[in-house]
């Protein structure tokens with residue numbers, strides 16, 4: 001089993017989206033040895049997401065960056081019939097935040113990635129969670145409790161790090177300037193390799209570039225591309 005101890009290695013829960021992509025870029029700037037962890041759960045957009053994740057990592061390639069680790073976490077039995085599995089009735093730009101929340105997925109992803117890090121002697125797992133997230137499973141008590149549970153002996157110590165926990169979307173996007181964000185992906189209903197342009201996540205993506213006064217480099221299948 002490959003180990004990464006003693007070289008400032010940090011695992012990153014990496015979806016290929018804007019926040020986790022910017023997190024990878026930031027950690028590389030800080031000379032960390034970065035090990036991206038992509039978790040595949042069978043959600044309808046994830047194959048496109050993984051392709052984009054690989055493209056982004058190739059675009060920021062450096063000796064400090066490891067090949068992505070792809071972990072399997074099938075959720076079809078939990079989410080049977082859900083839009084994330086069927087691809088129908090995908091939440092659009094007018095949907096409330098709650099509509100895109102997948103029950104339990106935050107904890108499942110963190111536990112899977114953290115245990116992988118523990119088994120490979122990586123003592124840090126970085127998460128691109130923003131302080132402005134409306135969900136309880138993005139707040140301090142959730143992560144403090146989860147970290148305490150993961151550190152119960154005889155488990156190897158692991159620290160859950162959230163460098164963006166005090167930041168809003170605009171601040172994170174400003175950190176991302178200079179990174180190849182055109183290779184990130186955040187769409188619930190991809191059209192081929194394109195973002196759909198109309199789903200809840202595409203709307204969030206357009207807003208993110210607008211907030212940062214940045215040109216949106218995304219190719220959308222429908223909907224007007226935001227530009228400044």
Ligand SMILES: [Zn+2]
Pocket residue numbers: 186187188189190195196197198199200201202
């Ligand atoms: Zn979309």
